[in-house]
Amino acid sequence: MGSSLALAGTLQFGTSHPTLALAVTALVVLASGSLLMTLFGWGNRRFDVRDKHCYIGGGSEGLGLSLACQLAQRGAHVTIVSRSQAKLDKARAQVETHRQSPSQIFQHYACDLTDPSAAASTLRTACRAHAGAAPDSLFACAGGCVPGLFAEMSAAEHWKCMEWNFRSCLNTVHEGVRAMKEEVGAGRRKGGGNVVLTSSVLALMSFTGYSSYSPSKYAIRGLAEALRNELLLYGISVHLFLPATIFSPGFENEQRLKPEITKKIEGPDEGLQPDAVARELIKGLERGDFYITYEPVGHMLRNSRAITPRNNNVVLDTLWGLAGTVVFPIWRWMSPDGEVRKEARRIAQAQQLGSGAATK
Structure with a gap:
């Protein structure tokens, strides 16, 4: 996927900058949160994908491909789906380099995921290699900007x-x-499984x-947010990934099309490579987070938008919310609104000037 935001670059705190105090506040929040995590022993939950089927829409490049490789490294069966057969062939070869066992099943299918019938048919086809069982984890990573x-x-x-x-x-995860x-209802599945939707900090x-x-x-x-509540009925976990800038293959084209005023608002491009972003996504799944963010801007935006439920970590979320409440109204007034x-x-x-010239 393309980049989404480089807000961190706009929060430039020089010694004479009026927002220096905000930087100090953010640092205090980070230090306090880290201390509390250590004192109370809040740690990661196991995200075990060994011998589990992970189905990735948009898995031929960028975040989706990096995720596929890292899941394969963890022993998962991986299916990647994308529009381009040529990209899929190269991606499949890359996933193979992370194989941990001869028993791992790697598949790739070319499909237009904007077509609901084609998307549903492709998922059912991928499940045949797993005795028709539904995937254990669904990842929706397709899209762009x-x-x-x-x-x-x-x-x-x-x-x-929008399409x-x-x-x-929606089409990536619906049939899954x-x-x-159906498997839970028929007693063939005791619940469990993950549905992971990739959004953006620009959804905040x-x-x-x-x-x-x-x-x-x-x-x-x-x-x-709707699925998180609905799928509690079936023991299925839903996660929303909110990445910032990803230096994916589409990033250069996005920069070429981006209006100059948008570049001014965003400031310098500060992002991460797809491999690093995929690692952050997996860390969020290990923590069991619903909203998965991984950098200060994402944390503050997530907690300053009255998002519910705040169930990642009540203390840390409250601290990030306080920081965001101070930082972002000022930032918005200074940068987006100001520009x-x-x-x-x-x-x-x-x-x-044009009107004046026309009257002469």
Whole structure:
């Protein structure tokens, strides 16, 4: 997937910067949280995928491929699905290099995940190698970002982003969830399993340049929040991954299309490679988190948006929420709103100059 946000780069704290105190606050929050984690012994829960079937939509490159390799390294059976057969062939070869046992089953299927019938058929086909059993974990990683200004993009382009991100996400997991539910109802599964939806920190707060992208990520967040509650009935865990900038294959194209004002708001590009982001996702699954964030901006956004339930870690979430309550209203006023106000003044001045020239 493409990058999503580089907010951390905009929080630049120099010794004379008015937000220096906010940086100190954030550091205190981090130190306090780490101390509490140590004192109370809060640790990781086991995320055991050995001999389990992990099905990944969007697994031919970027986050999905890195995740596939790391799950294979842990002994999982891995199925990757994507639109491009050529990319899948290369990805499958890369996954093979992480094989731990001859008994591991690796599969790859070319499929347009925006097509619900094709997506459902592909999942059922992948399950045949596992005696028809539903996957143990479903990962929706397909999608991408095409930034632009709202009125300068066509309505069709906006809907295309919704199809590319939300529709592919829903189709990736829908048939798998149905199969999991049926197995629980028939007594063939005692519950368990994971549904992991990839969204973005831009599902927590958005700004200029992402009007085509953020709605699809908010939709994924809404789907995850509904499923988290609904699938408790079947003992199925749901997780929402909210990554920031990922230096994926689509990142360069995204930067090329990104409006200049969006680049100003975001500041310097500070992100992670797909391998590092995949590791953070797995860490979140090991902790049993519903909302999975891994860097200060994500933590503060997650806890300053009145998100419920705050069940990752009550104490840490409260501390991050306090920090976010201080930092982000000021940041938003200074950067996104400030840049837009400056751009509005620039446009108004240009219009005045043009009007003046026309009257001469």
